[in-house]
Amino acid sequence: xxxxxxxxxxxxxxxxxxxxxxxxxxxxxxxxxxxxxxxxxxxxxxxxxxxxxxxxxxxxxxxxxxxxxxxxxxxxxxxxxxxxxxxxxxxxxxxxxxxxxxxxxxxxxxxxxxxxxxxxxxxxxxxxxxxxxxxxxxxxxxxxxxxxxxxxxxxxxxxxxxxxxxxxxxxxxxxxxxxxxxxxxxxxxxxxxxxxxxxxxxxxxxxxxxxxxxxxxxxxxxxxxxxxxxxxxxxxxxxxxxxxxxxxxxxxxxxxxxxxxxxxxxxxxxxxxxxxxxxxxxxxxxxxxxxxxxxxxxxxxxxxxxxxxxxxxxxxxxxxxxxxxxxxxxxxxxxxxxxxxxxxxxxxxxxxxxxxxxxxxxxxxxxxxxxxxxxxxxxxxxxxxxxxxxxxxxxxxxxxxxxxxxxxxxxx
Amino acid sequence: xxxxxxxxxxxxxxxxxxxxxxxxxxxxxxxxxxxxxxxxxxxxxxxxxxxxxxxxxxxxxxxxxxxxxxxxxxxxxxxxxxxxxxxxxxxxxxxxxxxxxxxxxxxxxxxxxxxxxxxxxxxxxxxxxxxxxxxxxxxxxxxxxxxxxxxxxxxxxxxxxxxxxxxxxxxxxxxxxxxxxxxxxxxxxxxxxxxxxxxxxxxxxxxxxxxxxxxxxxxxxxxxxxxxxxxxxxxxxxxxxxxxxxxxxxxxxxxxxxxxxxxxxxxxxxxxxxxxxxxxxxxxxxxxxxxxxxxxxxxxxxxxxxxxxxxxxxxxxxxxxxxxxxxxxxxxxxxxxxxxxxxxxxxxxxxxxxxxxxxxxxxxxxxxxxxxxxxxxxxxxxxxxxxxxxxxxxxxxxxxxxxxxxxxxxxxxxxxxxxxxxxxxxxxxxxxxxxxxxxxxxxxxxxxxxxxxxxxxxxxxxxxxxxxxxxxxxxxxxxxxxxxxxxxxxxxxxxxx
Numbered sequence: 001x002x003x004x005x006x007x008x009x010x011x012x013x014x015x016x017x018x019x020x021x022x023x024x025x026x027x028x029x030x031x032x033x034x035x036x037x038x039x040x041x042x043x044x045x046x047x048x049x050x051x052x053x054x055x056x057x058x059x060x061x062x063x064x065x066x067x068x069x070x071x072x073x074x075x076x077x078x079x080x081x082x083x084x085x086x087x088x089x090x091x092x093x094x095x096x097x098x099x100x101x102x103x104x105x106x107x108x109x110x111x112x113x114x115x116x117x118x119x120x121x122x123x124x125x126x127x128x129x130x131x132x133x134x135x136x137x138x139x140x141x142x143x144x145x146x147x148x149x150x151x152x153x154x155x156x157x158x159x160x161x162x163x164x165x166x167x168x169x170x171x172x173x174x175x176x177x178x179x180x181x182x183x184x185x186x187x188x189x190x191x192x193x194x195x196x197x198x199x200x201x202x203x204x205x206x207x208x209x210x211x212x213x214x215x216x217x218x219x220x221x222x223x224x225x226x227x228x229x230x231x232x233x234x235x236x237x238x239x240x241x242x243x244x245x246x247x248x249x250x251x252x253x254x255x256x257x258x259x260x261x262x263x264x265x266x267x268x269x270x271x272x273x274x275x276x277x278x279x280x281x282x283x284x285x286x287x288x289x290x291x292x293x294x295x296x297x298x299x300x301x302x303x304x305x306x307x308x309x310x311x312x313x314x315x316x317x318x319x320x321x322x323x324x325x326x327x328x329x330x331x332x333x334x335x336x337x338x339x340x341x342x343x344x345x346x347x348x349x350x351x352x353x354x355x356x357x358x359x360x361x362x363x364x365x366x367x368x369x370x371x372x373x374x375x376x377x378x379x380x381x382x383x384x385x386x387x388x389x390x391x392x393x394x395x396x397x398x399x400x401x402x403x404x405x406x407x408x409x410x411x412x
Numbered sequence: 413x414x415x416x417x418x419x420x421x422x423x424x425x426x427x428x429x430x431x432x433x434x435x436x437x438x439x440x441x442x443x444x445x446x447x448x449x450x451x452x453x454x455x456x457x458x459x460x461x462x463x464x465x466x467x468x469x470x471x472x473x474x475x476x477x478x479x480x481x482x483x484x485x486x487x488x489x490x491x492x493x494x495x496x497x498x499x500x501x502x503x504x505x506x507x508x509x510x511x512x513x514x515x516x517x518x519x520x521x522x523x524x525x526x527x528x529x530x531x532x533x534x535x536x537x538x539x540x541x542x543x544x545x546x547x548x549x550x551x552x553x554x555x556x557x558x559x560x561x562x563x564x565x566x567x568x569x570x571x572x573x574x575x576x577x578x579x580x581x582x583x584x585x586x587x588x589x590x591x592x593x594x595x596x597x598x599x600x601x602x603x604x605x606x607x608x609x610x611x612x613x614x615x616x617x618x619x620x621x622x623x624x625x626x627x628x629x630x631x632x633x634x635x636x637x638x639x640x641x642x643x644x645x646x647x648x649x650x651x652x653x654x655x656x657x658x659x660x661x662x663x664x665x666x667x668x669x670x671x672x673x674x675x676x677x678x679x680x681x682x683x684x685x686x687x688x689x690x691x692x693x694x695x696x697x698x699x700x701x702x703x704x705x706x707x708x709x710x711x712x713x714x715x716x717x718x719x720x721x722x723x724x725x726x727x728x729x730x731x732x733x734x735x736x737x738x739x740x741x742x743x744x745x746x747x748x749x750x751x752x753x754x755x756x757x758x759x760x761x762x763x764x765x766x767x768x769x770x771x772x773x774x775x776x777x778x779x780x781x782x783x784x785x786x787x788x789x790x791x792x793x794x795x796x797x798x799x800x801x802x803x804x805x806x807x808x809x810x811x812x813x814x815x816x817x818x819x820x821x822x823x824x825x826x827x828x829x830x831x832x833x834x835x836x837x838x839x840x841x842x843x844x845x846x847x848x849x850x851x852x853x854x855x856x857x858x859x860x861x862x863x864x865x866x867x868x869x870x871x872x873x874x875x876x877x878x879x880x881x882x883x884x885x886x887x888x889x890x891x892x893x894x895x896x897x898x899x900x901x902x903x904x905x906x907x908x909x
Contacts, residue, residue: 021896061665123587127583142859147834147835150800150840153836153851153854154863156621157866160618209551209640209642211708250710330609333608358606377612380612381602383601393892394862397892
């Protein structure tokens, strides 16, 4: 298969136009770190944007950065880190889960739209993408949004590009909001709660005025293979429930005191200081307990998003009925479920339970064979699916871009 | 009126009687209004310079009625303009002479308050403020707070992606809505998202928010609610020069402080506001900043000190810190009443809404002053300084021949200047009809065609709110055509591997 390494937006236009003329669907890649997510694609050539890797501008006092889509995420993160800023939505580093070498590019970060623990407070990738230049499946460069935070000029196509897995357009340059890093952080820790009780404790924390920026629960059985740093926080078989507070030191200390008191009915509240706290949340963000190189590395992994207050009951039922393991983020609103390997990755069971409570489930890790046979992305009701398909076709009528990635046996 | 709306369809107007009867069969009783006198109430929204009574007004009170009305109108080729409370400042709800005005005012019930999932499920006609009031007893509120929050509907907020002074820290409408029930122009009822943080598939909620009533009619919305911060305090800081105030804003953000709100007013705005509400604003400063910090008291006290130091370092000439809720509210009173206050010193005013990069503020204000002299019209500036959103208020007298045209030309020049400085045409009021013809200043034809193709995915016949947002309307079939660029199959120059 040909790999076309484009040098600028003009090249992208040319490649897409030629692909349209020749009806040759293209796979769009940066570093290829997330190629194993989605259905196996029906593509004839690879469009590689990794050479579009320049930082066009970074203005810390404007809280924005404009970068080309192929810029390595790790490099951009170090750049903004040096100014004590960050992407507040905590993009997931999928390399841990998928066993790839690096965490990919900025374009991949937006195209996947996978946000970490702070999503409950700061929003997701979709809330931080301010503007984009992209090439549609018509082979035309278009722009959307702008380089300012507050903007309602025209449709907000940034929202669609985020999480579209490269099926709408090839992003060439994006402007993303950056935020100051908190001066300090602290994590409150409860042990030995069952999933439903932990869900209640997290709901209480998130319903408090203490500005919680992370709320997670790791059941004992998910930690039994020694996933660090969590395993060291608990005795064998013990679960850990974590609640994060961030901000200026005096405020964090004050809120930690008040929240500990509010949560005292759930058990003894312990506390993790800055470094230990940060390590726990980055491991959770990257779903380290289900790491590709760990004991559960061969298990298919689902990413389930649901109403947060019912997450505990859902996860508990899923773990029990599938014989798998679950961990909870977003106060129960995000469940990562590792299920025993099988031909359908327990899709029927997972989807039935998740749909019943108004959530959705995407299969983030599975073998190619499973991804060929199971709907990777949550199937939608007919009317909504048809609208989604019309939206996709409005960007890429010939289905040239990442054909087949989001829809089993389909055009997208 | 100086803006071209889509040509009226005479065949539709000729069948008005029949259309009214058909709508009455769907929405019984007083839900259909066809008398000229009663329809006058709907002839304009918050952009009062533009007026046009609709062909007929229909006020459904169920989703099924909305679906039937839209399905009927699509089958009959009749245009539809949706309307919430009619507070749009960009003419988003301006009726069409041959169009049905679809009012959502009867959808005013909050359907569910779910504190555990921290959401409210509401009908679109509920006011923004009513949502906060409904959850206040448990310490919650709905964060986006447009100045019109007492009157504006949450449905309109979603359509316009409304902001407010607190969106610097808490986001705009799009960052605070999770799901909706929407009726497409063909009568199809769809549910998108819900109580979960993200919806499945493409982010359709994200595209519907801010679509200005061109994609569908929203009949239910799920919004996120937050716990109220423990406390809030404000600083009111005067500067002898606008540049110093701009520098102060940049330094606060640069120091990693995101205030709950950070507002600026220039001298004419300060004087108008002070004369109106007597908030104790200093009258001899060129720029006044109101900076609000919210959170736990211990945090607010610390940040107040840091901001105070920054302000002094930037050469502030007056500085007051609120010591009570009453004082904090007084600081805000003048800012919140700035529009009506300006209304007292000028027979009419036009409110603009561009956004610029924060750092470009002094340049933008200097340019606005030049334009003010050029056009011979006064201007007062209020400004969401934290996020670069400018609201120049252009003073004019509609009774003087030619003044409205002059004011509009002045406004258009301001918006062009915003785009030149790296900003955008509208930060929170929407494009509507007001900024429609300026869209090419910011977007190429290709950009606009891509947006219109998206509209085609929702409304293939272009019957929903036509004449808004897009300066030129194209047929969907024409937009959907793929032009095959022949002879470039070999990508001769592109490196291969």
